[in-house]
Amino acid sequence: xxxxxxxxxxxxxxxxxxxxxxxxxxxxxxxxxxxxxxxxxxxxxxxxxxxxxxxxxxxxxxxxxxxxxxxxxxxxxxxxxxxxxxxxxxxxxxxxxxxxxxxxxxxxxxxxxxxxxxxxxxxxxxxxxxxxxxxxxxxxxxxxxxxxxx
Amino acid sequence: xxxxxxxxxxxxxxxxxxxxxxxxxxxxxxxxxxxxxxxxxxxxxxxxxxxxxxxxxxxxxxxxxxxxxxxxxxxxxxxxxxxxxxxxxxxxxxxxxxxxxxxxxxxxxxxxxxxxxxxxxxxxxxxxxxxxxxxxxxxxxxxxxxxxxxxxxxxxx
Numbered sequence: 001x002x003x004x005x006x007x008x009x010x011x012x013x014x015x016x017x018x019x020x021x022x023x024x025x026x027x028x029x030x031x032x033x034x035x036x037x038x039x040x041x042x043x044x045x046x047x048x049x050x051x052x053x054x055x056x057x058x059x060x061x062x063x064x065x066x067x068x069x070x071x072x073x074x075x076x077x078x079x080x081x082x083x084x085x086x087x088x089x090x091x092x093x094x095x096x097x098x099x100x101x102x103x104x105x106x107x108x109x110x111x112x113x114x115x116x117x118x119x120x121x122x123x124x125x126x127x128x129x130x131x132x133x134x135x136x137x138x139x140x141x142x143x144x145x146x147x148x149x150x
Numbered sequence: 151x152x153x154x155x156x157x158x159x160x161x162x163x164x165x166x167x168x169x170x171x172x173x174x175x176x177x178x179x180x181x182x183x184x185x186x187x188x189x190x191x192x193x194x195x196x197x198x199x200x201x202x203x204x205x206x207x208x209x210x211x212x213x214x215x216x217x218x219x220x221x222x223x224x225x226x227x228x229x230x231x232x233x234x235x236x237x238x239x240x241x242x243x244x245x246x247x248x249x250x251x252x253x254x255x256x257x258x259x260x261x262x263x264x265x266x267x268x269x270x271x272x273x274x275x276x277x278x279x280x281x282x283x284x285x286x287x288x289x290x291x292x293x294x295x296x297x298x299x300x301x302x303x304x305x306x307x
Binding site for chain 1: 168171172178179185190192194197198199220275276277278279281284288291292301303
């Protein structure tokens, strides 16, 4: 009798731990969004603008525009001075070399930029994107919280 | 005493072995934690002028194409015919970027008035903050559901 008592006392009660794990698991499954996890912003200083539009399936190429640098797919565009119109052509030339999407799909690119930069920089990038033959631009934003949830 | 001991043994026999389930959960939780994204993104989609936009004369004359010009503090909305040649009389209005509700109301009123909209044109002045441009673009996109928005690129200097 004594031995049995000791045995049962030594056994861990996993039920509460399992309850907790189940809750964590459900929470993680609900918040998980693989599409959004694919987006990686290289520039840590970028604070995205806010928008309500829902997430679309985004193309793989992306341009990051900060106050003093431009990155194409995570790599800084060499020799690019943000205020020189001539050097923006370097970006355009690099964009032209990017591989075309599968047949029938529109050529799109994601623009990631800080909410405070002047629109002039976006316009310069957009004109180079258009020159490179891209037909769609996606402006990445932070999703604005819904009014009821604020 | 003997009966009680037998009863206790039966109880322990029916207990579920939760260890394999725990093992799975302990494995799943770190995987989901690593792959989960806690920041929620949105993406405002626009088209670029290179894309062909049909401009056939067969389209009904009721089709209106809007232009949205963001000028720092204001948004100027104007309406044109299908070729962006002739302005639609009486369709030229200015709205404050601080109060975009009025712009939304105007777009909704235009939607009710004109049954068919062609692609809209969007552009902003050089000094317009990116956030302002995106707010206006987002509002147009959400209000004019399904309508194409063309970004006028290379016009700002």
